[in-house]
Every structure is written in C-alpha cells, then in structure tokens.
Amino acid sequence: MWLTKLLRSFVYALEGLKYTVVTQRNMRFHFLSALCVLLLCLYLPMSKVEVLVLFVTIVLVLSAELFNTAIEAVADMVTKEYHPLAKVAKDVAAGAVLITAGFAVIVGISVFYPYLDSLFRLALSQSTVPANISLAVIVVLDFFLTLLIKGWLQRKEHQAWEPSMIASIASCVSVLLIAVIGNLLITLLVLVLLTMLIGTRLRYQSSRKPIVAGVILGLLVAVVGVQLL
Known part of the structure; x- marks a missing residue:
C-alpha cells in the first residue's frame, strides 16, 4: 500500500x-x-x-x-x-x-x-582586429547596404522584410567592438546592451521581421568585413 x-x-x-x-x-x-x-x-x-x-x-x-x-x-x-x-x-x-x-x-x-x-x-588570440579607419568603413558600408536593401524590398512590395536600420547598425557595431577589444567581460556587456536595444525595439514595434532582418544583416556585414581586414 x-x-x-x-x-x-x-x-x-x-x-x-x-x-x-x-x-x-x-x-x-x-x-x-x-x-x-x-x-x-x-x-x-x-x-x-x-x-x-x-x-x-x-x-x-x-x-x-x-x-x-x-x-x-x-x-x-x-x-x-x-x-x-x-x-x-x-x-x-x-x-x-x-x-x-x-x-x-x-x-x-x-x-x-x-x-x-x-x-x-x-x-x-590570432584574430584580434586592429582599431583603424577600416571599422568606420564597415559601418558606413552596412548603412548604405541596409538602405539599398530597404529600397529594393520596397520596390518589390515586400515592406514587411525591410531591415531595421537601427538593428542593423547596432549589430554591426557590436560585432566590431567584440572583435577589436577581444575581452570576454566587455563582450558580455556589449551583448547585454545589444539585447536590451533589440528587446526594446521588439516590444514597441508591431512586426518583428524588420528587427530580425536588420540584426542578421548587421551581423553578416560585420563578420565579412572583419574577415576581409
């Protein structure tokens, strides 16, 4: 029992x-x-x-x-x-x-x-990026690429997937900071700030697609740019 x-x-x-x-x-x-x-x-x-x-x-x-x-x-x-x-x-x-x-x-x-x-x-240890003007070039490139994609998607009537400019640049800058500093604690702080920013945008924006597209685009531009430096 x-x-x-x-x-x-x-x-x-x-x-x-x-x-x-x-x-x-x-x-x-x-x-x-x-x-x-x-x-x-x-x-x-x-x-x-x-x-x-x-x-x-x-x-x-x-x-x-x-x-x-x-x-x-x-x-x-x-x-x-x-x-x-x-x-x-x-x-x-x-x-x-x-x-x-x-x-x-x-x-x-x-x-x-x-x-x-x-x-x-x-x-x-072998991939730290030097802090120089090339980083600014990558950010500017991300800005113009995001702008071009937004215009192209608008012409194709796919406005729902237009990447967010703020999310794109924030993601790009975050990756560049991580690559330049190469410190885990600073990396965690940068990711916290990025998460807070993206979370705020998701909370006050009805559609999540532009935020997600902007984050992905910014990450891709930053990663490719760092690899080319």
Missing part, C-alpha cells in the same frame, strides 16, 4: 512538472538554460564543488518557478476578476523568481568566467 502511494506521489509530481513546462514559457527557458549549463559542465574541467553549486542553483531556480506557477493557479482559482491581493500574490511570487534567477546569473558568471575567458582569449 505504501509503495502504491509513493508511486502515485511521483506521478503527481511529474504531472506538476509537465504542466509547468507546457504552460509556462519561463520554465521552458529555465530548463533550456539548465541543459546548456549541464553540457558546459561536461565539457569544462570543473571541480566537484563547482558542479554541486551549479546543481543547487538550478534546483533553486526551478523550485521558485514551480512555486510561482502554483501561487498563480491558486489566485486564478480563487477569483477570475481583478483583485489587488491576487495581484500582490502573483507579483511577490514573480519577484521571488526574479531574485533567484539573478542569483543564478551571478553564480554562473562566477563559476564559468575563468574557463570561458581562457577559451575566449585562445579563440581570439
């Missing part, structure tokens, strides 16, 4: 995990991030303590998201209408997830940075 109850408890727990993964986008992101972290643990020569710290951090983040989902479900069950206390419950639960995720980012950077920095320096 006790074995049956134990098996049922496992089944119920798995159903809860399945429900959270299926219905919550953030949980899917957390699972994908955890998978990437575990793959890095297999690849990098990490110590036992570092791996255990990462495991504990992953469990904390997933648990916080599970509690957040449970609180949201209870609040929705109690009332389907707007209620200040239901909002407080959901906001506080989301705040707990945010704090836990921020803690996970800090732990991840602290653990992985020495290993990734060594790999990053090794990868760019």
Whole structure:
C-alpha cells in the first residue's frame, strides 16, 4: 500500500512538472538554460564543488518557478476578476523568481568566467582586429547596404522584410567592438546592451521581421568585413 502511494506521489509530481513546462514559457527557458549549463559542465574541467553549486542553483531556480506557477493557479482559482491581493500574490511570487534567477546569473558568471575567458582569449588570440579607419568603413558600408536593401524590398512590395536600420547598425557595431577589444567581460556587456536595444525595439514595434532582418544583416556585414581586414 505504501509503495502504491509513493508511486502515485511521483506521478503527481511529474504531472506538476509537465504542466509547468507546457504552460509556462519561463520554465521552458529555465530548463533550456539548465541543459546548456549541464553540457558546459561536461565539457569544462570543473571541480566537484563547482558542479554541486551549479546543481543547487538550478534546483533553486526551478523550485521558485514551480512555486510561482502554483501561487498563480491558486489566485486564478480563487477569483477570475481583478483583485489587488491576487495581484500582490502573483507579483511577490514573480519577484521571488526574479531574485533567484539573478542569483543564478551571478553564480554562473562566477563559476564559468575563468574557463570561458581562457577559451575566449585562445579563440581570439590570432584574430584580434586592429582599431583603424577600416571599422568606420564597415559601418558606413552596412548603412548604405541596409538602405539599398530597404529600397529594393520596397520596390518589390515586400515592406514587411525591410531591415531595421537601427538593428542593423547596432549589430554591426557590436560585432566590431567584440572583435577589436577581444575581452570576454566587455563582450558580455556589449551583448547585454545589444539585447536590451533589440528587446526594446521588439516590444514597441508591431512586426518583428524588420528587427530580425536588420540584426542578421548587421551581423553578416560585420563578420565579412572583419574577415576581409
């Protein structure tokens, strides 16, 4: 009898995990991030303590998201209408997830940075780009190429795919900065700024196609330009 109850408890727990993964986008992101972290643990020569710290951090983040989902479900069950206390419950639960995720980012950077920095320096040791006027030429080239493509797509009546000028130049400049500086910490900061910019554009623009096209175009121009220097 006790074995049956134990098996049922496992089944119920798995159903809860399945429900959270299926219905919550953030949980899917957390699972994908955890998978990437575990793959890095297999690849990098990490110590036992570092791996255990990462495991504990992953469990904390997933648990916080599970509690957040449970609180949201209870609040929705109690009332389907707007209620200040239901909002407080959901906001506080989301705040707990945010704090836990921020803690996970800090732990991840602290653990992985020495290993990734060594790999990053090794990868760019022979490909650092000198800072000269050629970089400005690449940016100007990206500007005119984006403008030409926008005009060509407009004539072809494909305005939905016109690349965003801001996204294109921002992506191009970001890649050039990374190639010139060759520092992992600066690279992460540049990528954070680029992500914030692109995220803002996606939030306030109805169509995502111009943003995506602009980012891809800027990246291609910068990569090709760096290879030709």
